[in-house]
Amino acid sequence: MMADTAVLAAQVPAVEGKVRPGDAALAARLDALDLPRGGFTRAAREDAAQRLQAMGLPGARDEYWRYTDPAPFNAARPEPVEFGADASTLFTGIERLNLVFVDGRFDAAASDVLDVEGVEIESLAAAEAAADHWAAGLYGRLETAGQVPVKRPFAVLNTLAAAEGVLIRVTGKVERPVHITYRRSAPDADVYLHHVVKLEEGAELTLLESGAIGARSNVVIEADLGRGARFHHISAKRANDPKLGLGHIFARVAAEALFKSFSLSVNGSMMRNEAVIEIAGDDAVAHIAAAVLGDGDTGRFHHDDTVFVTHAAERCESRQVFKKVLKNGAEGIFQGKILVKPGAQKTDGYQISQGLLLDEGSQFLAKPELEIYADDVKCSHGSTTGALDETALFYLRSRGVPKERAIVLLVLSFLADALDEIEDQRLRDDILGRLEDWLTARAGNSATA
Amino acid sequence: MLEIKNLHVKLEDEDKQILKGVDLTVPAGEVHAIMGPNGSGKSTLSYVLSGRDGYEVTGGEATLDGESLLEMEPEERAAAGLFLAFQYPVEIPGVGNMTFLRTAVNAQRKARGEEELSSADFLKLIRQKAATLKIDSEVLKRPVNVGFSGGEKKRNEILQMAMLEPSMCILDETDSGLDVDAMRLVAEGVNALRSPDRAFLVITHYQRLLDHIKPDVVHIMADGRIVRTGGPELALEVEQNGYGDLLAEVG
Numbered sequence: 001m002m003a004d005t006a007v008l009a010a011q012v013p014a015v016e017g018k019v020r021p022g023d024a025a026l027a028a029r030l031d032a033l034d035l036p037r038g039g040f041t042r043a044a045r046e047d048a049a050q051r052l053q054a055m056g057l058p059g060a061r062d063e064y065w066r067y068t069d070p071a072p073f074n075a076a077r078p079e080p081v082e083f084g085a086d087a088s089t090l091f092t093g094i095e096r097l098n099l100v101f102v103d104g105r106f107d108a109a110a111s112d113v114l115d116v117e118g119v120e121i122e123s124l125a126a127a128e129a130a131a132d133h134w135a136a137g138l139y140g141r142l143e144t145a146g147q148v149p150v151k152r153p154f155a156v157l158n159t160l161a162a163a164e165g166v167l168i169r170v171t172g173k174v175e176r177p178v179h180i181t182y183r184r185s186a187p188d189a190d191v192y193l194h195h196v197v198k199l200e201e202g203a204e205l206t207l208l209e210s211g212a213i214g215a216r217s218n219v220v221i222e223a224d225l226g227r228g229a230r231f232h233h234i235s236a237k238r239a240n241d242p243k244l245g246l247g248h249i250f251a252r253v254a255a256e257a258l259f260k261s262f263s264l265s266v267n268g269s270m271m272r273n274e275a276v277i278e279i280a281g282d283d284a285v286a287h288i289a290a291a292v293l294g295d296g297d298t299g300r301f302h303h304d305d306t307v308f309v310t311h312a313a314e315r316c317e318s319r320q321v322f323k324k325v326l327k328n329g330a331e332g333i334f335q336g337k338i339l340v341k342p343g344a345q346k347t348d349g350y351q352i353s354q355g356l357l358l359d360e361g362s363q364f365l366a367k368p369e370l371e372i373y374a375d376d377v378k379c380s381h382g383s384t385t386g387a388l389d390e391t392a393l394f395y396l397r398s399r400g401v402p403k404e405r406a407i408v409l410l411v412l413s414f415l416a417d418a419l420d421e422i423e424d425q426r427l428r429d430d431i432l433g434r435l436e437d438w439l440t441a442r443a444g445n446s447a448t449a
Numbered sequence: 450m451l452e453i454k455n456l457h458v459k460l461e462d463e464d465k466q467i468l469k470g471v472d473l474t475v476p477a478g479e480v481h482a483i484m485g486p487n488g489s490g491k492s493t494l495s496y497v498l499s500g501r502d503g504y505e506v507t508g509g510e511a512t513l514d515g516e517s518l519l520e521m522e523p524e525e526r527a528a529a530g531l532f533l534a535f536q537y538p539v540e541i542p543g544v545g546n547m548t549f550l551r552t553a554v555n556a557q558r559k560a561r562g563e564e565e566l567s568s569a570d571f572l573k574l575i576r577q578k579a580a581t582l583k584i585d586s587e588v589l590k591r592p593v594n595v596g597f598s599g600g601e602k603k604r605n606e607i608l609q610m611a612m613l614e615p616s617m618c619i620l621d622e623t624d625s626g627l628d629v630d631a632m633r634l635v636a637e638g639v640n641a642l643r644s645p646d647r648a649f650l651v652i653t654h655y656q657r658l659l660d661h662i663k664p665d666v667v668h669i670m671a672d673g674r675i676v677r678t679g680g681p682e683l684a685l686e687v688e689q690n691g692y693g694d695l696l697a698e699v700g
């Protein structure tokens with residue numbers, strides 16, 4: 001059934017009576033895609049097609065796209081880009097279940113056997129034919145819910161266009177993390193992946209993502225956490241990989257559940273990651289953190305984190321920790337919002353975004369927002385942009401630590417709060433080690449600076 | 450050991466002369482103290498010797514064992530044997546005290562062409578030195594100076610000194626912010642490091658630190674110059690009469 005592709009959008013008439021400026025672009029955008037017909041996801045895809053027609057693609061004037069130009073994501077096709085061999089060994093020393101995607105296609109031969117106690121796991125394409133699939137009511141559901149109050153057209157496009165992804169349903173406490181490894185093959189791969197994760201009551205899962213997805217990627221994760229479930233998500237895309245990347249994570253967190261997501265970005269071209277978290281049940285916890293390092297000397301670097309956390313229940317905690325280290329004209333963006341709905345009393349919301357500018361040509365832009373409709377809450381946010389602390393640098397050097405090494409230590413010091421959001425020490429050490437190696441290698445390269 | 454001749458220093462960004470011809474010689478094995486009123490240039494001298502940015506040397510020279518210090522990077526000065534114990538030790542969140550010290554010790558060893566210390570040897574050494582300074586092993590695991598009490602910060606400075614084994618140690622107002630017991634601990638740490646191959650320059654406002662770290666020579670600094678030099682009795686004189694009389698005398 002999956003091989004049977006059709007241009008779904010063609011079945012959907014354009015909005016009656018008027019032609020908007022973006023319609024031609026959207027038509028061209030959809031025309032360039034092989035839209036899957038879908039099996040159990042067909043209704044969701046048809047719905048997405050309609051929603052996208054009504055919504056259109058974002059334009060440069062769109063307030064939500066004020067700091068990031070959507071044009072490269074609106075283009076019908078990505079520019080082909082050269083990329084090197086992938087020698088990354090991130091997470092490979094950890095006992096895990098590895099799933100490999102090459103240019104967005106599941107590679108069963110390169111993956112582990114999908115057999116883990118307490119987990120149902122399969123690729124989206126393989127599951128489409130199933131008559132009565134558990135993910136039928138979920139695929140596209142959190143994405144749709146996440147369109148209010150801000151429209152996220154690229155996530156709708158993903159629901160419509162993604163032929164592949166991973167479907168994971170967890171019923172127990174899974175010790176072994178599920179690791180999605182991305183690999184690139186074609187220089188112009190335009191990749192759409194849609195992962196659905198469902199944690200039943202009390203279930204636990206760690207999901208890891210690493211590697212290089214494609215020349216342009218659009219990845220959606222929908223995570224539905226049942227009561228008391230614990231979900232840890234760590235994403236570390238391949239360093240120095242020239243790419244256009246769009247990511248959305250939509251999560252719904254039920255009572256007493258815990259959601260923690262951390263992402264690491266090290267160089268690359270242009271990325272926008274959106275996180276839309278709804279804390280739906282009492283006493284739940286949601287943390288989202290990112291460590292970003294961008295050096296513009298290898299090409300443009302633009303990294304946008306856009307976060308929307310909704311508190312819709314009592315006594316919940318949310319925490320956003322975003323740290324960006326920028327150099328040589330690199331641009332870091334953070335748009336973060338905490339919405340506390342009426343009745344979400346005793347909310348504890350926290351948000352920090354910080355930019356460390358290693359030279360004068362880089363910039364960090366932050367737009368923190370709080371919107372609170374309950375009267376007994378504790379919410380705080382902070383945002384800073386600054387250079388390296390000269391006193392600390394001198395302190396380290398006065399102890400004999402060479403300048404380049406001292407800068408590495410201070411950059412790691414700056415990122416520490418974000419890395420501390422990774423609970424599992426093995427995973428944290430793995431990420432930290434990778435980061436340190438990269439920084440040290442870079443420091444060596446720019447020893448003349 | 451340390452030789453400073455006619456050193457003139459101004460602020461880099463401002464037209465303000467801080468040191469106006471400092472002459473000072475500290476031979477190996479000796480402890481010299483520098484006392485002086487606020488703004489006399491004591492801390493500037495320690496910063497210029499250790500290579501902090503923001504100062505411009507407009508004249509004179511400073512050598513350590515015959516090697517000119519002023520052209521060296523701060524880390525090169527450290528590897529050459531210079532150590533500055535900070536008045537306000539810097540907090541570095543996210544960098545473990547142990548990692549920091551091991552990086553420093555091995556960087557210096559490497560710079561001197563010596564073999565780096567193995568993890569095991571380093572651990573053994575630091576545990577032993579920390580114990581003599583009564584530094585809790587928990588403190589070693591914490592990020593550098595983060596959440597340390599005033600006393601812990603200063604003892605941590607002395608621990609770094611003990612690990613790095615410099616030949617020339619400068620202590621910049623190490624007594625500030627310390628209670629009597631903490632000061633005694635710090636002083637004991639310093640005294641344990643006294644040796645014929647090592648010299649100390651102790652910068653302080655008050656005589657009381659010098660009760661615990663007995664100096665061989667005391668210098669009085671005022672308005673960017675050493676205006677008097679004498680024995681330990683000079684410190685007592687300052688304690689009793691203040692700087693006013695002394696400075697009036699020098700005119």
